[in-house]
Amino acid sequence: MATINNNYLKLKAGYLFPEIARRVNTFAQANPDAPIIRLGIGDVTEPLPLACRTAMTNAIEDMGDREKFKGYGPEQGYAWLREAIATNDFQARGCDIDASEIFISDGSKCDCGNILDIFGHDNTIAVTDPVYPVYVDTNVMAGNTGDANEQGEYGGLVYLPITTANDFTAQIPTEKVDLIYLCFPNNPTGATATKAHLQAWVDYAKAHGSIIFFDAAYEAFITDPSLPHSIYEIEGARDCAIEFRSFSKNAGFTGTRCALTVVPKTLTAKAADGSDVELWKLWNRRQSTKFNGVSYIIQRGAEAVYSTAGKAQVKELIGFYMENAKIIRAELTAAGLEVHGGINAPYVWVKTPDGLSSWDFFDKLLTNCHVVGTPGSGFGAAGEGYFRISAFNSRANVEEAMKRITAKFKA
Numbered sequence: 055m056a057t058i059n060n061n062y063l064k065l066k067a068g069y070l071f072p073e074i075a076r077r078v079n080t081f082a083q084a085n086p087d088a089p090i091i092r093l094g095i096g097d098v099t100e101p102l103p104l105a106c107r108t109a110m111t112n113a114i115e116d117m118g119d120r121e122k123f124k125g126y127g128p129e130q131g132y133a134w135l136r137e138a139i140a141t142n143d144f145q146a147r148g149c150d151i152d153a154s155e156i157f158i159s160d161g162s163k164c165d166c167g168n169i170l171d172i173f174g175h176d177n178t179i180a181v182t183d184p185v186y187p188v189y190v191d192t193n194v195m196a197g198n199t200g201d202a203n204e205q206g207e208y209g210g211l212v213y214l215p216i217t218t219a220n221d222f223t224a225q226i227p228t229e230k231v232d233l234i235y236l237c238f239p240n241n242p243t244g245a246t247a248t249k250a251h252l253q254a255w256v257d258y259a260k261a262h263g264s265i266i267f268f269d270a271a272y273e274a275f276i277t278d279p280s281l282p283h284s285i286y287e288i289e290g291a292r293d294c295a296i297e298f299r300s301f302s303k304n305a306g307f308t309g310t311r312c313a314l315t316v317v318p319k320t321l322t323a324k325a326a327d328g329s330d331v332e333l334w335k336l337w338n339r340r341q342s343t344k345f346n347g348v349s350y351i352i353q354r355g356a357e358a359v360y361s362t363a364g365k366a367q368v369k370e371l372i373g374f375y376m377e378n379a380k381i382i383r384a385e386l387t388a389a390g391l392e393v394h395g396g397i398n399a400p401y402v403w404v405k406t407p408d409g410l411s412s413w414d415f416f417d418k419l420l421t422n423c424h425v426v427g428t429p430g431s432g433f434g435a436a437g438e439g440y441f442r443i444s445a446f447n448s449r450a451n452v453e454e455a456m457k458r459i460t461a462k463f464k465a
Contacts, residue, residue: 059195059197061194061195061196061197061199062194062195064194064199064200064201064202064208065191065194065195066202066206070187070428070429070432070433071094071095071428073432074094074095074416074426074428074429074432077416077417077420078090078092078420078426081420081421088424089424090420090424090425090426091424091425091426091447091451091454091455091458092426092447093382093425093426093427093443093444093445093446093447093451093452093455094426094427094428094442094444095428095444096241096303096400096401096444096446097308097446098302098303098306098308098375098446099446099447099448099451100306100371100374100375100448101306102305102306102307102310102355103305103306103358103359103363103364103367103368103371104363104367105358105359105361105363105364105367106305106307106355106356106358106359106364106367107355108358109354109355109357109358109361110310110351110352110354110355112354113350113351113354113355114351116350116354117350117351124350126346126347127347127348127349127350127353128347129341129342129345129346129347130156130157130158130338130341130342130347131156131157131158131159131314131347131348131353132158132350132353133153134357135158135353135356135357136153136154136156136158137153138357138360139153139156139314139360140152140153140155140156141360142360143283143284143299144284144286144316147283147284147287148287149284149286149287150286150292151286151292151316151318152319154319155316155317155318155319155334156314156315156316157314157315157316157317157337157338157341158312158313158314158347158348158353158356159312159313159314159315159341159345159348160311160312160313160348161300161302161311161312161313162269162271162298162299162300162302162313162314162315163188164313165298165313165315166186166188166189166192166235166267166269166298167188167192167195168340168344169267169296169315169337170192170193170196170198171340171344172333172336172337172340173233173265173323174326175196175197175198177198177232177233178210178212178229178230178231178232178233179193179198179199179210179211179212179231179232179233179234179235180211180212180213180214180227180231180233180234180235181211181212181213181214181235181434182213182214182215182216182224182235182236182237182240182434183207183213183214183215183216183433183434183435183436183437184216184242184243184430184433184434184436184437184440185235185237185433185434186237186241186242186269186433187432187433189235189267190208190211190434193208193211194208198210198211199211205435206431206434206435207434207435212227212229212231213434213435213436214227215436216240216243216245216436217436218394221245222240222243222244222245222394222395222403223238223245223247223251224236224255226254226255226258227258230262230264231262231264232262232263232264232265233264233265233267234255234259234264234265234266234267235267235269236252236255236266236267236268236269236285237268237269237270237271238252238268238269238270238272239272239273239275239276239398239399239401240395240399240401241269241271241272241399241401242401242403242428242430242433242437242440242442243394243395243401243403243440243442244394244395244396244397244398244399244400244401244402244403245394245395245399245403246276246278246281246398246399247281247282248280248281248282249280249281249282249287249288252282252285252287252288252291253288253289256285256288256289256290256291256294256295257290259294259295260290260293260294263323263324264294265294265295265296265321265323265333266285266291266294266295266296267295267296267298268284268285268295268296268297268298269297269298270283270284270285270297270298270299271298271299271300271302271303272303272399272400272401273299274303274304274368274372275303275304275372275375275376275398275399275400276398276399277376277397277398278397278398281398284297285297286316286318292318292320292321293318293320293321294321295318295321296315296316296317296321296333297315297316298313298314298315298316299313299314299315299316300312300313300314301313301356301359303375303400303446304359304368304371304372305356305359305364305368305371306371307352307355307356310352310355311348311352312348312352312353312355312356315337317333317334317337317338318334319332319334321333321334374449375400375445375446376400376445377449378400378445378446378447378449378452379395379396379397379399379400379401379402379445380396381452381453381456382396382402382443382445382452382456383396383397383402385456385457385459385460386402386404386443386456386459386460388460388464389459389460389463389464390407390463390464391404391405391407391463392404392405393405396445400444400445400446401442401443401444401445402442402443402444402445403430403440403441403442404427404440404441404442404443405439405440405441406430406439406440406441407463409439411429411431411438411439412429412430412431412432412437412438412439412440412441413429413431415429415441416428416429416441419441419459422462423455423458423459423462424458425455425458425459427441427442427443427444428441428442428443428444429441430442
């Protein structure tokens with residue numbers, strides 16, 4: 055008889071966002087006239103930039119022309135997109151990243167999980183707490199953890215609490231770890247990391263032979279010019295870091311799917327015999343075997359992000375969402391709530407009032423305000439007592455949601 059991967063049985067009952075959807079659907083069915091506003095999952099709401107839509111439309115026309123038609127593309131991504139990314143996102147910021155070190159994919163969420171394919175099961179893995187659930191759950195699925203305890207913490211993982219005490223930036227562990235997940239600007243707290251903070255992590259990783267998985271999905275929302283957008287702005291990072299980026303939030307590609315992973319050719323890890331192995335070669339082999347590439351049409355749309363018009367339109371899109379974040383921060387602060395994030399990131403991290411648990415606050419907002427957010431406990435034990443509110447929505451919905459919440463808590 056066929057058997058299953060028993061590691062899946064160690065996962066908690068449901069992934070965070072499907073559980074939110076279940077609760078919202080239950081409420082909506084019982085209250086069909088309730089005007090629900092969703093500020094929970096980080097999905098975008100505004101249309102794709104015109105430059106991207108135009109490029110995709112032209113690419114569709116290419117597919118109807120025998121001379122321009124494209125079948126299977128390179129698994130690593132088309133050279134013209136990789137060159138545009140290398141030039142604009144990395145080299146323009148002083149990062150020594152070559153186009154050949156960039157791999158185009160259909161989402162950084164996928165890459166954050168798939169990267170584990172090229173690493174062994176005997177690594178000590180560190181994650182922040184709270185944390186983007188995908189980092190933890192994919193390690194559980196891969197068999198890199200033990201069972202979860204009552205707080206939902208899995209054996210075999212090193213948890214690094216990020217709290218008000220450390221400005222929501224992870225402290226360097228006192229023990230040796232092999233794989234380190236860092237996300238800045240942070241999801242869910244909205245915190246950012248200075249160059250000095252990231253330099254300390256890079257120095258630690260190089261001293262211990264560790265690899266940093268750096269999730270920079272929200273780097274485009276950084277407005278402070280002193281803050282790094284890439285781990286590769288830090289000296290020595292080429293020798294210890296893999297970076298993940300996405301077009302989902304900056305250019306609204308959540309429904310069209312395009313992202314990238316950077317694996318420097320200077321990056322190595324140990325084989326069982328103690329020899330050094332280039333991770334670029336392993337990831338290239340993995341992608342060539344398990345991935346057929348992102349569609350030509352979508353990659354042309356992503357390329358347009360770097361056009362003159364595309365840059366202006368993406369900047370406007372980011373500014374729109376950051377104005378939403380500014381409104382959320384201001385209104386919740388005025389209502390007497392403790393608020394973090396929302397300055398260099400599209401997420402606002404709110405302390406739940408009156409000692410309410412994260413899920414109790416979720417239910418209270420849904421029931422009394424018809425507003426949906428994300429319980430902090432869904433991101434880890436240290437997220438208990440907090441709540442994430444997303445700036446990804448229309449201006450009208452954000453203003454209405456804040457009106458409802460502030461009316462409730464000011465009263």
